Amino acid sequence: MANVILVYPVTGLDVRGVTVWLPLSVLTVASTLTGDYEVVIVDQRTDPDWRESISRHLTRDTLCVGISSMTGTQIRYGLKAAEWTRRIAPDLPIVWGGNHPTLLPEQTARHPLVDIVVMGEGEATFRSLVNAFKAGRDWKTTANIAFKKGEGVAVQGSGYDFVDPGAMPELPYELIDVENYVSGNLLFGHKVRSLPFITSSGCPYACTFCCQPVLSNRRWRRMDPDMVVERTFALKERYDLDAIEFHDEEFFVDRLRGARIAERIGGAFDWYAQTRMDDLLEVDLAKLERCGMRSLQLGLESGSNRVLDLVKKQETVEQYRAANTALARTGIQATYNFMMGFPTETEEELKATVRLVLELTASNPNAYVAGFYVFVPYPGSALYDLALANGFRPPESLSGWSQFNRHNIAAPWIEDKTHMEFLMVTSKLIDGRRLRGGLGVPWPAKEVLGLLSRRYRSRWEAHALAMTWDAKLLSMFTRRFLSGESFLSSTRP
Ligand code: B12
Missing domain, CATH: 3.20.20.70 (Aldolase class I)
Structure with missing residues (x-):
């Protein structure tokens, strides 16, 4: 059976049990393909060997690789997946979808590692594309896509052919190891x-x-x-x-x-x-x-x-x-x-x-x-x-x-950006309640964070919002965290 590979890139905010949720974007796109095509989902957040996984599933029957992306860090890791795909299968179409490509289809399609942009909710459009690839038909007539044309980019349709969620099939959860997303989630x-x-x-x-x-x-x-x-x-x-x-x-x-x-x-x-x-x-x-x-x-x-x-x-x-x-x-x-x-x-x-x-x-x-x-x-x-x-x-x-x-x-x-930085960093501790439950924060870290929480609350009360050295340290940690690097040692970016 012809296959399709869908990649869900690292987002840069990927904390297992906190924000590594089901890759619903690609699962939803996959829901209209399963049965007719073999769909492989590669989630960079849970698969440290994602390059190997892409290579393993790329066969002569592979029709395309699809990449999902929000604005920001996810693009960076999506580009890594595209780069890898291009290196091992130079002629394979690389299709991008998701919020960012939908908002800026023309600019996205201009990138050399993007062959086609699917605009909007991708279920029907992606299926049409894949059907065209399979049949060897001209995919360029598909609605709601953008692609390079001559010196420029063709943007076809508006991306506003919305899907009725009530008419959609169940998600094909069997395509992923759901345990990666279900166990030990922090809630309440x-x-x-x-x-x-x-x-x-x-x-x-x-x-x-x-x-x-x-x-x-x-x-x-x-x-x-x-x-x-x-x-x-x-x-x-x-x-x-x-x-x-x-x-x-x-x-x-x-x-x-x-x-x-x-x-x-x-x-x-x-x-x-x-x-x-x-x-x-x-x-x-x-x-x-x-x-x-x-x-x-x-x-x-x-x-x-x-x-x-x-x-x-x-x-x-x-x-x-x-x-x-x-x-x-x-x-x-x-x-x-x-x-x-x-x-x-x-x-x-x-x-x-x-x-x-x-x-x-x-x-x-x-x-x-x-x-x-x-x-x-x-x-x-x-x-x-x-x-x-x-x-x-x-x-x-x-x-x-x-x-x-x-x-x-x-x-x-x-x-005055320092006020904002101080507020942004210290807001995470301002309620003093985050560490209440069984969050597994060991003593004495809990004590220290409790102390910081009280310290920041009194500064907020006095409107003393200038940066402090401890908040600076927290800020440095958060920046590193957001760059996506700290979680990625295991994903070999
Ligand atoms: C869960 C979630 C997250 C999770 C990640 C997702 C996950 N799986 O774990 C986390 C917490 C990490 C996250 C982070 C962020 N998020 Co968020 N998030 C969401 C949320 C609540 C649900 C996403 C989802 O599952 N949607 C359901 C799926 C089915 O919809 P979809 O992703 O749009 O996919 C459809 C189409 O886009 C398209 N499509 C998507 N991918 C592909 C791929 C291909 C190949 C094709 C053909 C089509 C296609 O077809 C899909 C089916 O119709 C949405 C709000 C929402 N309800 O949608 C916001 C949302 C996506 N997030 C948003 C934002 C702003 C962010 C942050 C930037 C904000 C922040 N907190 O810092 C960060 C980004 C990370 C970063 N480092 O900066 C914005 C999007 C902005 C943008 N321009 O991309 C949204 C829409 C919220 C909003 N209204 O502002 N987010």
């Missing part, structure tokens, strides 16, 4: 057997820092509760799970649907979801908790209503306070994400966010802070244009984007 502060599951695609909101409004054209599509329940219960049985993580962009877009899914789960397993604070004011939190909802990931972004307006968050600080109070009455773990460094944001507005973090974590014992992230102008987001107007110079090539991350960003509109 302790280790559980859990897997992610996505019940909907897209997001109807218009947040201007996010590329999702462009990727999904704000069209939200979903599975119905029956399908969600059937598939998640089957997943639980098959892999003996304690929990499911709903990685939808926004789980409660349709609050009634969310509530129905919860009721049907009925506490049979624990679950986690990503959602918005304003949704929490409209749902029955106590009931959801009884139905197994243990943890929520929420983007609050700012403590200033002007900034929330600027980023079109369609939420207010007052709603945040109210939702936090409602959450405090439950045992639900609420993990808050904040952003700073938006073009035009003032020092006073940043301080308002600092104050909000301190207030919310003080009044809700189950509130955690995931981080205080510097706004990064990702292509496709509406604020990207404001960043350009404020002097941001974006990378001009795929290789340039591969060096892009929030620790390596030129943001000319930020005057």
Whole structure:
């Protein structure tokens, strides 16, 4: 049988049991090929010998190699996979897909290690391409692709032929060793057997820092509760799970649907979801908790209503306070994400966010802070244009984007970057709660981190945000961490 190799590159944030989740992008693309083609998934994050794996599966019957990528570090490792493929099979088509190639198809297709870019949700397009390769037909008529043509690049279609998740087959989990992703996941502060599951695609909101409004054209599509329940219960049985993580962009877009899914789960397993604070004011939190909802990931972004307006968050600080109070009455773990460094944001507005973090974590014992992230102008987001107007110079090539991350960003509109660096690094310890559960942090590290946490909290309270030597050390460690190198000793990049 003809085969296809799909590569999921290292992301640069790959901590086993924390962020090394199922490679859903390539599993989803594979779901429409299995049966007709032999599909091989090579996940660089879990396969230290990924080069050997690609070589082993490359045969005369191989039709192409597909590579998935988000913006940033993942491109760097995707390029390594492409380079290897080109070296051992110079004529084999190398197809790129994922968020980054979708947002910048033309620039991506210009790179010598990219033959074809698949734009948007790749299930149907990639299948058409593979069918054309197999039949020896002209693939250049396929819709939603970009490729080199003469001196330039042809971009065909918009990438907006969206897939209905309710019409999609089950994911072919058998293509990977699921145990690599299921065991020892840290969730709810302790280790559980859990897997992610996505019940909907897209997001109807218009947040201007996010590329999702462009990727999904704000069209939200979903599975119905029956399908969600059937598939998640089957997943639980098959892999003996304690929990499911709903990685939808926004789980409660349709609050009634969310509530129905919860009721049907009925506490049979624990679950986690990503959602918005304003949704929490409209749902029955106590009931959801009884139905197994243990943890929520929420983007609050700012403590200033002007900034929330600027980023079109369609939420207010007052709603945040109210939702936090409602959450405090439950045992639900609420993990808050904040952003700073938006073009035009003032020092006073940043301080308002600092104050909000301190207030919310003080009044809700189950509130955690995931981080205080510097706004990064990702292509496709509406604020990207404001960043350009404020002097941001974006990378001009795929290789340039591969060096892009929030620790390596030129943001000319930020005057005092040391404040931001201090906040970004110390925010990880600000709630003092991260080390509570069975995180396996040994004494005396736990004591030291506890001490640091108290030290940073009092500095935040006094707005003493200048960099300290200990935070500098933590920052150096984080930078190394984010460059992807520290995890990669075993993956032989
Ligand atoms: C899980 C996740 C992660 C995980 C990694 C994924 C994993 N498997 O472990 C982690 C935590 C590591 C992560 C990291 C980051 N993430 Co993230 N993440 C997600 C999340 C929640 C789910 C991704 C997913 O599984 N989607 C489901 C699959 C099916 O969709 P998909 O990936 O888009 O794939 C489809 C198409 O893109 C295409 N496709 C994809 N690959 C391929 C390959 C081929 C060959 C083809 C033909 C097609 C194709 O077809 C697929 C099926 O339709 C999404 C939000 C979301 N719900 O999508 C954000 C999201 C992808 N992340 C995003 C961002 C911004 C990041 C970070 C930059 C942010 C950060 N935290 O620093 C980092 C990047 C790493 C870095 N070093 O900088 C953005 C994407 C931005 C961008 N321009 O790429 C998203 C969309 C969130 C958002 N709204 O901003 N992320």
